[in-house]
Amino acid sequence: MKDQRIVIPRSLQNQVLKLAHDPHLGMSSMKRRLRLKVWWTRMDQMVEDFVHSCSECILVSEPNTAPITRSIMPDGPWKKIAIDYTEVVSGQHLLVVTDYFSRYVETILIQSMTAKNTVMKLREVFARFGYPHQIVCDNGQPFSSEEFSLFCKSNGINLNHTVPYAPFQNGLVERQNRTLLKTIRISVSMGRDWKTDLLDYLHAYRSTPHAVTNYTPSELMFGWNIRDRIPGTTRNVDIEKAIDNDKLAKEKGRKYADTKRRATSCNIDVGDLVLVKNVIRKNKLTPTFNTQEHEVIKREGTRLHLKNLETGVLSNRHVNHAKKTACRNPLKTQGSISEDKSNFGIPYLDSFQNNNNGTYIHNNVFIFTDEGKNEDALSVTPKRVNEESFPENRRQKRRPAYLADYQLNQIELINNK
Numbered sequence: 001m002k003d004q005r006i007v008i009p010r011s012l013q014n015q016v017l018k019l020a021h022d023p024h025l026g027m028s029s030m031k032r033r034l035r036l037k038v039w040w041t042r043m044d045q046m047v048e049d050f051v052h053s054c055s056e057c058i059l060v061s062e063p064n065t066a067p068i069t070r071s072i073m074p075d076g077p078w079k080k081i082a083i084d085y086t087e088v089v090s091g092q093h094l095l096v097v098t099d100y101f102s103r104y105v106e107t108i109l110i111q112s113m114t115a116k117n118t119v120m121k122l123r124e125v126f127a128r129f130g131y132p133h134q135i136v137c138d139n140g141q142p143f144s145s146e147e148f149s150l151f152c153k154s155n156g157i158n159l160n161h162t163v164p165y166a167p168f169q170n171g172l173v174e175r176q177n178r179t180l181l182k183t184i185r186i187s188v189s190m191g192r193d194w195k196t197d198l199l200d201y202l203h204a205y206r207s208t209p210h211a212v213t214n215y216t217p218s219e220l221m222f223g224w225n226i227r228d229r230i231p232g233t234t235r236n237v238d239i240e241k242a243i244d245n246d247k248l249a250k251e252k253g254r255k256y257a258d259t260k261r262r263a264t265s266c267n268i269d270v271g272d273l274v275l276v277k278n279v280i281r282k283n284k285l286t287p288t289f290n291t292q293e294h295e296v297i298k299r300e301g302t303r304l305h306l307k308n309l310e311t312g313v314l315s316n317r318h319v320n321h322a323k324k325t326a327c328r329n330p331l332k333t334q335g336s337i338s339e340d341k342s343n344f345g346i347p348y349l350d351s352f353q354n355n356n357n358g359t360y361i362h363n364n365v366f367i368f369t370d371e372g373k374n375e376d377a378l379s380v381t382p383k384r385v386n387e388e389s390f391p392e393n394r395r396q397k398r399r400p401a402y403l404a405d406y407q408l409n410q411i412e413l414i415n416n417k
């Protein structure tokens, strides 16, 4: 006993943790529940590790918040542009074209969002400003069509699709669309002609210094500011200064956003097994993550290339939409559990559950028999962790000297799992 609390030996700690976690109690409740009755060294840490690795809790856990990665400003106008569709009035869409360097915006009203129409309208824009080097767009139908891809390829334009379901990745376009929609909404609600108001907005926007670059979009796009109703003189445009301003503002914004979002670096790596976020939620009870496991086959910054272990389907997801369940490499297991196995004995014995679809959910310690590096992920079978795996556990167990005065009661633990 320790202060009226029962000291739990290593061999029973995992079972006590399981009892305390039932029915998926949170970390603090679990700690309070345990502290009331039992004690062992590093109990709190083990509670944290236990909850972090409970596969069922992972399903409904909060998504990751990886630090923001800001795009680097191109070194000149119309080199990298973003295109996007936004619905303005029912059935009518605006094709919004934004230049990453100058923040210059073009909007084109489109009745039908087909690939053919999109290409036609972009031809008009490119006839004015020339072909950009790079286009960033989402995975919407017109942009992922063969026709659009061919159009870009034949004109030497690099086509970059954003990660599906991660519009926050393209903040420039998101903000632009929000402001445009605000203008149009006000106009419609006041019973005015929204197309005229939109043109007035664009005129004002293009001739107003941008909050980030400190230059007007037309200054950076054409080298001079377009004339509006406020009298003024022309000034010289310093491109280097604009780039510096952009860098400083982005860094400041990144720091602020990361602190506010409590962003933490994400340790998802190639070979890890992850669950993918249910981006379309049927109702409030839909778990945050889908039960199907995916293997990370490549990571590019915040973009994960995934392979569905059940269907073999390949997909791309933002790192914030994935939650790690296990490492493929047994030496890289999650948390400190495996690293500390010599300290705790083997804390988690019944850690593997077959989830009825041929794959394994690994509650706590993840160890695979990794016979060949190129083997199909499905054929990887988890090896049950047992005391034979670690020779040091064959030693005869003796009560440590400091426990000599304690009365160790035999308690019967009911395993609910």
Ligand SMILES: [Zn+2]
Binding pocket: 021, 024, 025, 051, 054, 055, 056, 057, 058
């Ligand atoms: Zn749980």
